[in-house]
Amino acid sequence: MDAHLLHSSQLENNSKRDCSACPIRHNAICSRCQPDELNALDQMKTYRMFEKGEAITHIGENMAYVGSLVSGVAAISKSLEDGRKQILGILLPSDFVGRPGHPVSTYDVVAETPVEMCRFPIASFEKLLNQSPALGPRLLEKTFDELDTAREWMLLLGRKTAREKLATFLHMLAIKMTRLHAMPIVADIQLELPLTRKVLSDYLGLTMETVSRQLSRLSKDGIISIKGQRQITIHDMSALLAETSDERSG
Amino acid sequence: MDAHLLHSSQLENNSKRDCSACPIRHNAICSRCQPDELNALDQMKTYRMFEKGEAITHIGENMAYVGSLVSGVAAISKSLEDGRKQILGILLPSDFVGRPGHPVSTYDVVAETPVEMCRFPIASFEKLLNQSPALGPRLLEKTFDELDTAREWMLLLGRKTAREKLATFLHMLAIKMTRLHAMPIVADIQLELPLTRKVLSDYLGLTMETVSRQLSRLSKDGIISIKGQRQITIHDMSALLAETSDERSG
DNA sequence: CGTGGGTTTGACTCAAGTCAACCGACGTGG
DNA sequence: CCACGTCGGTTGACTTGAGTCAAACCCACG
CATH class of the missing domain: 2.60.120.10 (Jelly Rolls)
Structure with a gap:
């Protein structure tokens, strides 16, 4: 200090x-x-x-x-x-x-x-x-x-489900990262989560527990995988996009 | 018209x-x-x-x-x-x-x-x-x-309950109206709702039914009263403000 | 190796959504 | 002038997704 x-x-x-x-x-x-x-x-x-x-x-x-x-x-x-x-x-x-x-x-x-x-x-x-x-x-x-x-x-915040919120956040983060590092959008994009679950929940209008659960579910569904508590790998960007329910994704 | x-x-x-x-x-x-x-x-x-x-x-x-x-x-x-x-x-x-x-x-x-x-x-x-x-x-x-x-x-959208959302909307509307018409903020402010319940629900991130129920409850609690489907009278602005849970209201 | 912050998971609760019936004002046409 | 349909709104019964509370877990760090 x-x-x-x-x-x-x-x-x-x-x-x-x-x-x-x-x-x-x-x-x-x-x-x-x-x-x-x-x-x-x-x-x-x-x-x-x-x-x-x-x-x-x-x-x-x-x-x-x-x-x-x-x-x-x-x-x-x-x-x-x-x-x-x-x-x-x-x-x-x-x-x-x-x-x-x-x-x-x-x-x-x-x-x-x-x-x-x-x-x-x-x-x-x-x-x-x-x-x-x-x-x-x-x-x-x-x-x-x-x-x-x-x-x-x-x-x-007003209309998406918890799962859609998480999918949207991860998708957005992946797009930002690939742009920033001028990386190609390929399978298995690696992300370092810059936020704790609590901060993320305050960003998405959820509780910590719901964030945690939905990340687990996305992982179980094979769309992402989680290493430790901050390393996330996206296996399937188009599947992730589909989970956002955004107009353009349909 | x-x-x-x-x-x-x-x-x-x-x-x-x-x-x-x-x-x-x-x-x-x-x-x-x-x-x-x-x-x-x-x-x-x-x-x-x-x-x-x-x-x-x-x-x-x-x-x-x-x-x-x-x-x-x-x-x-x-x-x-x-x-x-x-x-x-x-x-x-x-x-x-x-x-x-x-x-x-x-x-x-x-x-x-x-x-x-x-x-x-x-x-x-x-x-x-x-x-x-x-x-x-x-x-x-x-x-x-x-x-x-x-x-x-x-x-x-992210953090307020249905009741808080309605209270916030009505309070905001009342403030706007009194400002616009340069009216004093007194008891019994009359409002003409410019929106249907469905539009209001899309504004507040709720369903039509929930909007209707919460308006009824606010009415039963004596904070507002509803004449017809568009005429709303606010009886107690400070009670309404308290219902918003906004920081400044506490 | 303990200690603790961040995280995960489970059991339970509850606020808001869904589905459906009904109400009442209004406008139209027989 | 009344019957009818429409549209917006209300209300009730039921369901469900996310919140709450609580226990267990997992590294990371000293």
């Missing part, structure tokens, strides 16, 4: 990582920026680490920063008064956090693994947003993408 | 309604436009009526237009292969339809009442979007608002 915090503050102090070497350079909010805009962002950026389980922001907080996730995984969530929790989105590297113009956060955002963020003071960012011709359109595009993802999930 | 339809089809033929007299002028995508931009929009706009039940767009369609809803109510939805349907959002006057830059629709959008739209050819609109300093930020703001709404609904 202390060691880690020390590490973060080191990063915070010395780091002026070169944007051109940035791993999320071509996908993040800055991806369309010309050298002059990139330079302006470079001036105002600072890096910050969040450890696993740490809150990046929480409901009602007045955010001083917006920014991009550089590495790690974070979850956006909301809860009911008795603690029932729903994960509203998973943030991956290059995803944007914060809403320019609305500094008060409407969500909890928590690091699910160690997370590194590239942050901009919200006021400075808003100012640049009003001038830059590249920043606004990119943010709009990213926001539309998030809206599409959220609505896809609404269909899952 | 008939008068309204007549009025609208007249509009379709002759219409070049003056933007300054437009009922959604101060809320729609154009709300921040200066006279010159407004003029450009005015040049490219056409009005179109959709009758109740008619598709405004459907999944996979290549949209020729984007635009604003001027009057009526429409529903955005997605379905599974066996017909299970989830409503992803309700469109009210001043709401925007379409995604500039992505002409292929990812949703079904259906008129739930007679709907009037103010439409812009998508290519022309995109061009203007790149030049106008007012259009982009407003669209971004509207998209963020929709994202917030969608995520609020994800919590409802």
Whole structure:
């Protein structure tokens, strides 16, 4: 804890990582920026680490920063008064956090693994947003993408069975992984589950136990197999797709 | 009702309604436009009526237009292969339809009442979007608002009970109505349900029967009363809020 | 090798879905 | 003017999928 915090503050102090070497350079909010805009962002950026389980922001907080996730995984969530929790989105590297113009956060955002963020003071960012011709359109595009993802999930949460939810999640994860690693879609895709059963259940609107049971059933049915608690192999992508009940799969 | 339809089809033929007299002028995508931009929009706009039940767009369609809803109510939805349907959002006057830059629709959008739209050819609109300093930020703001709404609904769909869902819907509707009509929040708020039980069930991720039962129960519990099938009176807003289980209500 | 967090599995419960009958308002046509 | 059909809504009886509670399990780690 202390060691880690020390590490973060080191990063915070010395780091002026070169944007051109940035791993999320071509996908993040800055991806369309010309050298002059990139330079302006470079001036105002600072890096910050969040450890696993740490809150990046929480409901009602007045955010001083917006920014991009550089590495790690974070979850956006909301809860009911008795603690029932729903994960509203998973943030991956290059995803944007914060809403320019609305500094008060409407969500909890928590690091699910160690997370590194590239942050901009919200006021400075808003100012640049009003001038830059590249920043606004990119943010709009990213926001539309998030809206599409959220609505896809609404269909899952409102209308899919537990088995369909798991199948959809695994299928989506497999597609993301193969795209990311530019792998061919073949038989026996190997996945490393980045989430615990509990987190997964909060993402799918289920309980831990139901997630566990449905994974077992998919395994018994030969569609996937499970090694340990995090290694999943998909044997039959088209069978998995069929289990999602999505329109396009029929 | 008939008068309204007549009025609208007249509009379709002759219409070049003056933007300054437009009922959604101060809320729609154009709300921040200066006279010159407004003029450009005015040049490219056409009005179109959709009758109740008619598709405004459907999944996979290549949209020729984007635009604003001027009057009526429409529903955005997605379905599974066996017909299970989830409503992803309700469109009210001043709401925007379409995604500039992505002409292929990812949703079904259906008129739930007679709907009037103010439409812009998508290519022309995109061009203007790149030049106008007012259009982009407003669209971004509207998209963020929709994202917030969608995520609020994800919590409802994933984690709330049937009773909580109904309470949340009624509470939200009451807030909207009182805001819209600038009414004080007092006891006995009268609502006219704009949706059938079936549509409501597709919005809340329930069946028609469950919606009906929960409304009856809320009525028996004295929180609301139901006159006919569309007139609902809320007797106790704070009791209703308590039934939502939302964080802020506790 | 113990200890503990994450996970699996079983037995039971219950909220919501399914299936079906019925109700009541409305519009149409004999 | 009444009979009829339709459509949306309500209610009841029954079923079921997912939740709850609890015990056992399995590595991973110190």
